[in-house]
Amino acid sequence: xxxxxxxxxxxxxxxxxxxxxxxxxxxxxxxxxxxxxxxxxxxxxxxxxxxxxxxxxxxxxxxxxxxxxxxxxxxxxxxxxxxxxxxxxxxxxxxxxxxxxxxxxxxxxxxxxxxxxxxxxxxxxxxxxxxxxxxxxxxxxxxxxxxxxxxxxxxxxxxxxxxxxxxxxxxxxxxxxxxxxxxxxxxxxxxxxxxxxxxxxxxxxxxxxxxxxxxxxxxxxxxxxxxxxxxxxxxxxxxxxxxxxxxxxxxxxxxxxxxxxxxxxxxxxxxxxxxxxxxxxxxxxxxxxxxxxxxxxxxxxxxxxxxxxxxxxxxxxxxxxxxxxxxxxxxxxxxxxxxxxxxxxxxxxxxxxxxxxxxxxxxxxxxxxxxxxxxxxxxxxxxxxxxxxxxxxxxxxxxxxxxxxxxxxxxxxxxxxxxxxxxxxxxxxxxxxxxxxxxxxxxxxxxxxxxxxxxxxxxxxxxxxxxxxxxxxxxxxxxxxxxxxxxxxxxxxxxxxxxxxxxxxxxxxxxxxxxxxxxxxxxxxxxxxxxxxxx
Amino acid sequence: xxxxxxxxxxxxxxxxxxxxxxxxxxxxxxxxxxxxxxxxxxxxxxxxxxxxxxxxxxxxxxxxxxxxxxxxxxxxxxxxxxxxxxxxxxxxxxxxxxxxxxxxxxxxxxxxxxxxxxxxxxxxxxxxxxxxxxxxxxxxxxxxxxxxxxxxxxxxxxxxxxxxxxxxxxxxxxxxxxxxxxxxxxxxxxxxxxxxxxxxxxxxxxxxxxxxxxxxxxxxxxxxxxxxxxxxxxxxxxxxxxxxxxxxxxxxxxxxxxxxxxxxxxxxxxxxxxxxxxxxxxxxxxxxxxxxxxxxxxxxxxxxxxxxxxxxxxxxxxxxxxxxxxxxxxxxxxxxxxxxxxxxxxxxxxxxxxxx
Numbered sequence: 078x079x080x081x082x083x084x085x086x087x088x089x090x091x092x093x094x095x096x097x098x099x100x101x102x103x104x105x106x107x108x109x110x111x112x113x114x115x116x117x118x119x120x121x122x123x124x125x126x127x128x129x130x131x132x133x134x135x136x137x138x139x140x141x142x143x144x145x146x147x148x149x150x151x152x153x154x155x156x157x158x159x160x161x162x163x164x165x166x167x168x169x170x171x172x173x174x175x176x177x178x179x180x181x182x183x184x185x186x187x188x189x190x191x192x193x194x195x196x197x198x199x200x201x202x203x204x205x206x207x208x209x210x211x212x213x214x215x216x217x218x219x220x221x222x223x224x225x226x227x228x229x230x231x232x233x234x235x236x237x238x239x240x241x242x243x244x245x246x247x248x249x250x251x252x253x254x255x256x257x258x259x260x261x262x263x264x265x266x267x268x269x270x271x272x273x274x275x276x277x278x279x280x281x282x283x284x285x286x287x288x289x290x291x292x293x294x295x296x297x298x299x300x301x302x303x304x305x306x307x308x309x310x311x312x313x314x315x316x317x318x319x320x321x322x323x324x325x326x327x328x329x330x331x332x333x334x335x336x337x338x339x340x341x342x343x344x345x346x347x348x349x350x351x352x353x354x355x356x357x358x359x360x361x362x363x364x365x366x367x368x369x370x371x372x373x374x375x376x377x378x379x380x381x382x383x384x385x386x387x388x389x390x391x392x393x394x395x396x397x398x399x400x401x402x403x404x405x406x407x408x409x410x411x412x413x414x415x416x417x418x419x420x421x422x423x424x425x426x427x428x429x430x431x432x433x434x435x436x437x438x439x440x441x442x443x444x445x446x447x448x449x450x451x452x453x454x455x456x457x458x459x460x461x462x463x464x465x466x467x468x469x470x471x472x473x474x475x476x477x478x479x480x481x482x483x484x485x486x487x488x489x490x491x492x493x494x495x496x497x498x499x500x501x502x503x504x505x506x507x508x509x510x511x512x513x514x515x516x517x518x519x520x521x522x523x524x525x526x527x528x529x530x531x532x533x534x535x536x537x538x539x540x541x542x543x544x545x546x547x548x549x550x551x552x553x554x555x556x557x558x559x560x561x562x563x564x565x566x567x568x569x570x571x572x573x574x575x576x577x578x579x580x581x582x583x584x585x586x587x588x589x590x591x592x593x594x595x596x597x598x599x600x601x602x603x604x605x606x607x608x609x610x611x612x
Numbered sequence: 613x614x615x616x617x618x619x620x621x622x623x624x625x626x627x628x629x630x631x632x633x634x635x636x637x638x639x640x641x642x643x644x645x646x647x648x649x650x651x652x653x654x655x656x657x658x659x660x661x662x663x664x665x666x667x668x669x670x671x672x673x674x675x676x677x678x679x680x681x682x683x684x685x686x687x688x689x690x691x692x693x694x695x696x697x698x699x700x701x702x703x704x705x706x707x708x709x710x711x712x713x714x715x716x717x718x719x720x721x722x723x724x725x726x727x728x729x730x731x732x733x734x735x736x737x738x739x740x741x742x743x744x745x746x747x748x749x750x751x752x753x754x755x756x757x758x759x760x761x762x763x764x765x766x767x768x769x770x771x772x773x774x775x776x777x778x779x780x781x782x783x784x785x786x787x788x789x790x791x792x793x794x795x796x797x798x799x800x801x802x803x804x805x806x807x808x809x810x811x812x813x814x815x816x817x818x819x820x821x822x823x824x825x826x827x828x829x830x831x832x833x834x835x836x837x838x839x840x841x842x843x844x845x846x847x848x849x850x851x852x853x854x855x856x857x858x859x860x861x862x863x864x865x866x867x868x869x870x871x872x873x874x875x876x877x878x879x880x881x882x883x884x885x886x887x888x889x890x891x892x893x894x895x896x897x898x899x900x901x902x903x904x905x906x907x908x909x910x911x912x913x914x915x916x917x918x919x920x921x922x923x924x925x926x927x928x929x930x931x932x933x934x935x936x937x938x939x940x941x942x943x944x945x946x947x948x949x950x951x952x953x954x955x956x957x958x959x960x961x962x963x964x965x966x967x968x
Contacts, residue, residue, distance in 0.1 A: 115958035136919035144920055231841075234833045260829035263799040266913075266938040269790050270797065286853065312853060351839055358836040360672050363943050364950045380835050385919060386947070392923075393636075393950025396957055400639035505677055552668035554678075589662035590677035594766035 094118055094402045095186030098175055100164070100338070101125045102157070104132045105376025106191035107148040108388050110155050112395035113189075118402075120155040121185065123164060123177070125192045125338070131212045132376075133235035134384035135242040136267055141212070144384075164340055168436045171405040171449045173371065186371070186405065187398045190341040190355060191391075193377040197330035200229055204294045206303045210236045210329040215243060218250035220324040223307055227259035228289065232329035235383030237262030240329045241275050248278040255321050257283045257290055257309050265385075283319070286312035295322060332377040341378060345369055347431060347556055354380040361554050365394025368556045369433035370452035371401055405451035412471050413453035414460070416446055419467045426459035426468065431556035435459065456555035457526030461565075466530075473522050478531055481519045482538045489539030493517045494604050497531075498546040499524045501554050505590035510597045513604060524548070525558025529565045532583060542582045542607030544600065549587045559587060580606045620645050620690075621956060622710045622725040624697050624900070627655020628672075628942055629934025630731035631679040632949035633956075638688035640957055645723050646683065647712055648693045653680045655733055657942060661763035663809040665816040670836045671809050672942035692721070700728065700903050706929065727929045727956050730914060731949065732900055734891040734935040737788025737796070744858040745787065745887060752867050753859060756783070756806060756888045763813065772884060778820040781884045782869070783807040784855050785827040789890030789939075798911060800890035802941035804831045807888045808840045811849045824850040824882075826871070834943065859885055891939035904930050913938045923952040924959075931955055 096119040099110050103125075110120045134141070162178030172184045199207050207225075208214060216222040224240035226232040237258070244254035256275070261282065263269045276282070283290075288310050295304030305326040308318045334353030341355055348357050348367045355374035356362040365373040373394045376387050413434070414426075422444055427435040434452035438445050448459075460468045460475075469475050485495055496518045498504055504520040512518055517540070521527060524547030535543050545566055547559030566585040575581045584603055588596045621637055623630045626648030634644045652658070654676050663671040683689050698713040698720065708725040736757050739747040747753050754762075754771065762771050772779055785807060789800040804827065811823045825844075830851070832841050844851065856869040867882045893912030894900070901908050905927045907915045914932045917924040923931050933952035934945040 112954055115961070116954060117961045134919070139919045231832070231838065234831070260831070262831070263790065263829060264801045264831040264833055266798050266909075266911075268799050273792075273797065284853070350835055354835075356835070358670055358839070360668065360670055360675050360943075363672075364947045381833055385922065386944075388920070389922070389944075389947045389951040392954035393947050396636050396640065396950055396954040399957065400636065403640060501678065502674070505681070548668075548674075549662070549664035550667040551670075552664065552674065587664075589664060589668075589674045591658075591660075591674055591764065592662050592766075 094399070094406070095172060095184070096121055097187045097189060097398060098123065098173070098183075098185040099155070099189045099191060100341070101190065101192035101376075103130060103191065103193050103376070104148060104384070105193050105378075105387050105391065106189075107151050108391040109189045109191050109375045109395065111148065111151045112392040113398065114151065114154045116395055116399055118395070118399060121183070122155045122157050124157060124159045130193060130195070132382075132384035132387055133212055133233070133239045135238040135271060136265070136385065137271075166340070166344060168371075168433055168449065168452070169438070170436055170447065171371075171409070171451050186402045188344075188372050189365075189394065189398070190338065190345070190372070190374045190378060191376045192338040192341065194332040194334060194354070195336040197333045199328045199330070203228070203292055203326075203328060204305065206294065207292070207305065207326045207328050210240045210243070210327045212239055214327075216247050216252070216325055216327070218247070219252045220247065221253045221322070222247055222325045222327065223255040223257060223305070223321055223323040224327045224329060225257050225290070225292070225307070226262070226329045228328060230331065231259070232262070233331040233381040234262040234264055235381065236329035236331070238265065238268065238271065238383070240327060241271055241280070243327070244280045245271070245275050245278045248275075248280050254280045255283065255307075255323065256280060257285060257307060257321075259285060283309045283311045284313055285309050292326065331381055337378045341374065344372060344433075345374065350380065352380065354378060356380075357556065359551055359553075359556065364397060365390045366397055368431045370454075371398075371405075372433060373398055401451070405449070408450040411450035413450040413455060414448035415469045415471055417467045419465055420446060421465055422446055423464060425462055425464060429458055429462055431456065431458065431558070454555055456523035456558045457521070458523070458555060458558055458561055461526055461528030461531070461561070470522070470526070473526070478519070478521075478534075481517070482534050485517055485535060485540050486538035491515055492539070492541040494542045494544065494607060495519070495535050495540045496544045496546060496600060497521055497524070497527050499548060499558070502548040502552070502590045503546040503588050503596055506588055506593040506596040509593040512597075512600060516600060516604065523553065523555045523558035524562035525553070525555055527562050527565065529569055532565065532569045536582070542584070542603060544603045545583070545585050546596070546599070547585070547587050549589060552587075552589065580609075582607055620723070620725060621727045621729060622647065622708065622723055623729045623731055625655070625731035625733055625934070625936070626650070626653040626691070626693065627731065627733045627934065628657045628676050628679065629733065629936070629945050629949045630655075630729070631676065631683050632946045633729050633731060633933050633953050634683050634686075634689045635679055636950055636953035637956060638683075638686045640953075641688075642957075642960070643688045644690070645725070646689055646691045647695050647697055648691070649696055649715065651694045653683065653691065653693065656736075656757070659764055660757070660760040661813070663813045665812055669809045669812060669840065670943075671806070672946070675942070675946070695721075697900070697903060708929070726960060727931065728904065729931045729933050729952055729956065730900060730904060730906075730936055731933040731952075732894055732897070732936045734939065735894050737889040737892045739787050739887050739889055741794070745784075746859045746861060746867075747887060750859060750861045750867060752865065752882070752884045754884070754886055756803065756810065756886055759810065759886050763810075778822065779818070779883045780822045780881065781814070781824070781886065782882045783811065783823075783825040783886045783888055785825065785888045786855060787887040787889045788892065790828060796890060796892065796911060798939065799831060800939040801831065801944070802939065803888040803890065805834070805837055805840060805941060807886070808832070808844050808849070810886070812840070812843055812847060815847045815849065822850070824852060826852050826855045828853070828855060834941075891935055894936065897936070900936075906930065909938075911938075921955075923948065923955045929959065
């Protein structure tokens, strides 16, 4: 009865954690709110759209009614806000200042964007009357229905599985079901079984390969209100086209990135993927985490996801959000970036910081610029891009680079090669291999710290060549530090004007932490090339 | 060091799932004990290669290096490598006594725990039981994992030779997956994307190789997956529906396969064939499940509480994370591990609230 708690969560490590803001009251928003309140974080939720869509889930043991009931119960634990006017937000120190309309300004420790994307509208070259597959839209029992997957572009597998589930249910109710697809969606532990069940239930599958099926409305029949004729060639049967006549055709689409909430795209401006969904396609952005520390995204606004994956993403994001706020409390007094008085508040740092660490406070007299020590990851992009050179990193100050350059000039008689590599990838690779003795290697927090002026200073020290090594494009832990490094090398070379055919004395390369052999080869080849040795 | 005096969360398995749970819990202020059977952390992922071409292809392998660094330098995580879980007792409702045994010297060490997370991982399917693949017999047939390890060691030449002659290489998908005859009628979920990445990675250095992927149904869901498919088309990776049924060796060491094309059998010759083998349950999963009082599903993966709660189990305070509960790619594994950590946090937080 009086047993001591096995592990103490809050008091030992934490004062009180700030509240989280969840933007969106759809299922992804409710899942996020539940995950956050479960681990002891207070939640304020912003209503965005009352007609929140239902997430796909076709698992055999899934109890949709029970699930929806438990989601609704979350609403009793959160504060619900219906904004009067536009919502806007900005970082204020470690926290976020959020405006709901003109008057209502609140502060939160983290922000979750969950306002989901709409499913793609049915392609315009399909006839009218074709409906999108949805867990809420079940075909009338006992009818003849077809489900069209992968038409023009791949379907969301979640929608595909819902289609198969509904095809089985429709066949069981005495109807006839057809699934027309390019690839059977089976990527779930239960996916294959569902597909086998469908075949046993008499659902007919057609794989159309490269030849798209054609769809036209069924010739008018006064006894039936609508209907479609689908002509399809099956690549497995490879026979003549088969024409299927059905009462109803359902189209399985995919989420549409153009409907992602504009505020989210504004806040995560450098953090969207190729298709326009939230969270860039970097390995550092998963489980709802964005590069902007403290800002998370959950659900279909991040791309195709079913209910199971959304719930996992929400829970993982909540745990990460909690650890972010723990870190923010622990680093309240810490300093990561130092600003001198010569700062002219041009806001270049605020604009370029990949981690959304900089805040700008307009004061009555002098406005101030600060960096949150919790959000800062010390990549140094702000330091090297500051037009007035008034910033410095606390843990990797300019002096560290200066003493490295000094060392290079001291031994310049031996014409060393200088290698700058970030700690994450080349730094780790270098720890497993030995570099040649005439190579001077400096581990920097991120390749993005190496500014053009560092390159010129290093060249002036009399080195034979400079190699700047970062993570692979799209792999940088600070989003684009590696792209900055490459751009500066290119800019320096343009100014140097190296004739074609000559080995440039400055070169950029990228490696991963697990490519030590490749890193060693890149360094060796560069040394040989700048020394004019043949391989 | 008296790190075992305070109860902690015991995590069984130091692969990407266990590491992710350890990082997440320690970041949230909990102490953890990570038990790994091998002598180093990182699991399968540590022996796999970076798949970047002119950009990162989101294979996630490098992230294990980040996690190992964080976990090894964390004050809150005590790492026991070369160790196995020997027994699991429950003296109180909210406490466990875990006996850890060092596999080399047999030393035993008790650890007090408030929760136990099983993150023991999977085993890659061994295709030698299906003699028609000729795996282990024909020198030109390897598994995708083996090829990954070769690329990781920068030793592709050891497999394909030093010759500059363009090679013909084929990937066979769904080997040991979607196969009822071996009780593995499930999709392993990572292999389509992994084969596409490997094909693109090889294409970077070998522009003149002919690379073919034979598949049943391509499963390319997730972020960047669509780009993988369009890159493959752009880089002339042949994608062919239907996996050939047999590999026949020829006298010159090449491999012959038969595939159906528009109702006709076509003979094709390849130099090397890569079997994209599926994820299977660990061989000793039943030992783990009986130690922890859990059950396995019909495939042999540890059973979680259900679709709505895939990290908790039927035993209170015992959790699963990662592929021990079913096949996943690295991204899904990390996400699942994050959800497990959240469940641990929620339950321990809940008990704290009750105490108050």
